[in-house]
Amino acid sequence: MLKNSHGKPGQHRERHTMKSEHIPKATIGRLAVYIQVLENLLRDGTEVISSEKLASACSVNSSQIRKDLAYFGEFGVRGVGYYVQELITSIKHSLGIDRVWNCALIGVGNLGTALLRHHDFEQRGFVIKAAFDCDPDKIGKELEGMEIVCPTHLKNQAKERGIELGIITTPPDRAQRAANHLVDAGIKGIVNYAPARINVPPHIPVEYVDFFDHLYSLAFQVTLGNFEG
Amino acid sequence: MLKNSHGKPGQHRERHTMKSEHIPKATIGRLAVYIQVLENLLRDGTEVISSEKLASACSVNSSQIRKDLAYFGEFGVRGVGYYVQELITSIKHSLGIDRVWNCALIGVGNLGTALLRHHDFEQRGFVIKAAFDCDPDKIGKELEGMEIVCPTHLKNQAKERGIELGIITTPPDRAQRAANHLVDAGIKGIVNYAPARINVPPHIPVEYVDFFDHLYSLAFQVTLGNFEG
DNA sequence: CGCTGTGAACGCGTTCACAGCC
DNA sequence: GGCTGTGAACGCGTTCACAGCG
Numbered sequence: 001m002l003k004n005s006h007g008k009p010g011q012h013r014e015r016h017t018m019k020s021e022h023i024p025k026a027t028i029g030r031l032a033v034y035i036q037v038l039e040n041l042l043r044d045g046t047e048v049i050s051s052e053k054l055a056s057a058c059s060v061n062s063s064q065i066r067k068d069l070a071y072f073g074e075f076g077v078r079g080v081g082y083y084v085q086e087l088i089t090s091i092k093h094s095l096g097i098d099r100v101w102n103c104a105l106i107g108v109g110n111l112g113t114a115l116l117r118h119h120d121f122e123q124r125g126f127v128i129k130a131a132f133d134c135d136p137d138k139i140g141k142e143l144e145g146m147e148i149v150c151p152t153h154l155k156n157q158a159k160e161r162g163i164e165l166g167i168i169t170t171p172p173d174r175a176q177r178a179a180n181h182l183v184d185a186g187i188k189g190i191v192n193y194a195p196a197r198i199n200v201p202p203h204i205p206v207e208y209v210d211f212f213d214h215l216y217s218l219a220f221q222v223t224l225g226n227f228e229g
Numbered sequence: 230m231l232k233n234s235h236g237k238p239g240q241h242r243e244r245h246t247m248k249s250e251h252i253p254k255a256t257i258g259r260l261a262v263y264i265q266v267l268e269n270l271l272r273d274g275t276e277v278i279s280s281e282k283l284a285s286a287c288s289v290n291s292s293q294i295r296k297d298l299a300y301f302g303e304f305g306v307r308g309v310g311y312y313v314q315e316l317i318t319s320i321k322h323s324l325g326i327d328r329v330w331n332c333a334l335i336g337v338g339n340l341g342t343a344l345l346r347h348h349d350f351e352q353r354g355f356v357i358k359a360a361f362d363c364d365p366d367k368i369g370k371e372l373e374g375m376e377i378v379c380p381t382h383l384k385n386q387a388k389e390r391g392i393e394l395g396i397i398t399t400p401p402d403r404a405q406r407a408a409n410h411l412v413d414a415g416i417k418g419i420v421n422y423a424p425a426r427i428n429v430p431p432h433i434p435v436e437y438v439d440f441f442d443h444l445y446s447l448a449f450q451v452t453l454g455n456f457e458g
Numbered sequence: 459c460g461c462t463g464t465g466a467a468c469g470c471g472t473t474c475a476c477a478g479c480c
Numbered sequence: 481g482g483c484t485g486t487g488a489a490c491g492c493g494t495t496c497a498c499a500g501c502g
Contacts (some may be wrong), residue, residue, distance in 0.1 A: 040402075
């Protein structure tokens with residue numbers, strides 16, 4: 001009765017419909033990059049761009065861009081290129097980020113607080129609608145106009161507030177319990193910032209974020225470079 | 230005159246020496262995951278683990294783990310498995326994160342401030358030694374015991390304080406300028422949190438971090454799931 | 459003519475299967 | 481017997497090359 005909320009009852013289907021079933025994960029990652037670069041181009045007043053130019057701005061192969069986009073539709077104009085604004089809109093629609101996603105955050109520690117404070121999430125369409133923590137000292141307190149609630153209330157709140165995604169920012173040993181609460185509440189997907197793996201039913205996608213992965217990767221590359229240089 | 234370096238005439242070879250020249254980027258990413266899981270295992274008192282068990286904890290194939298580790302050496306014991314503590318140490322050494330990396334941060338806005346405040350970086354061996362911003366209102370102010378300095382001083386400070394890595398947390402339109410400062414200061418690698426691509430000489434590795442990539446990916450997967458379900 | 463969209467070729471990372479060692 | 485380390489096989493994403501359309 002409330003599940004079917006992913007946007008206007010779609011009888012009208014435009015040209016921007018999925019073409020293929022399986023899309024490489026790497027493609028999704030690159031689409032995010034394309035958006036980033038395209039938005040900066042738009043800010044600078046560029047209206048049209050070729051796959052060649054966009055490719056070099058993104059440091060990828062131009063066929064790559066055309067292939068990536070082709071998974072979702074035909075967004076370009078032969079002999080011309082892509083209209084920047086239109087392409088941004090199309091990519092966002094393809095990714096499903098042309099709408100608002102209501103989120104629940106579990107774990108109001110350092111990181112959780114930082115995420116609540118900085119409103120970049122909202123700007124990108126991910127609105128944190130409720131904050132949870134099992135620490136009795138925190139429960140009842142307010143943060144950014146949001147009351148911190150015990151995770152046992154997650155199920156009610158999720159239904160009440162139309163929450164679809166969960167954000168885990170607990171310490172590692174609490175991550176699994178947080179995940180269980182989210183699953184139990186019928187959440188559709190989880191972003192896990194806690195440095196621990198979690199187990200959830202296979203139909204629920206989980207994205208792991210570790211802020212240090214990239215630093216590790218960088219350290220490795222620099223170390224390697226030193227051997228060669 | 231310096232290219233031919235991938236087969237250094239290694240007279241003394243320990244067991245923890247690189248075996249192969251090229252290592253897949255995906256492997257590096259997984260090593261970070263292995264560390265995460267192994268450290269949690271260690272906390273729970275596990276001393277030895279097989280590739281099979283570790284694999285299922287990391288949701289990867291067990292051959293994958295053995296292959297990944299084999300790039301760097303032979304860390305396991307046949308018929309037994311891997312000693313957890315020893316493996317953590319070995320992986321960290323392989324990645325070059327068994328030491329301290331001094332970093333400079335450019336852009337003391339929302340994100341930059343958050344990174345300076347939370348000392349998770351230091352815990353993992355990445356110490357922010359200096360903070361820069363070109364905003365006159367911010368220059369001279371202190372934050373977490375660190376004076377905010379004009380980026381024109383980067384070069385001096387970098388030498389003085391032994392800074393090797395740069396962290397960009399500026400707005401997108403300032404990212405390139407920040408990168409130029411870092412390159413000019415002789416920095417060896419850059420992590421770019423700004424939502425913009427940057428151009429640097431090819432020998433300087435750049436890692437891009439966008440906190441929303443994973444949210445986009447999640448949104449996409451959930452959207453897709455809804456169509457299928 | 460220019461640039462997109464795409465089947466075919468390629469290369470690389472992943473998985474398999476087993477030899478090698480404890 | 482058990483589990484690691486690894487060459488061989490596989491599969492998939494990337495790149496090439498060109499047909500197709502504006």
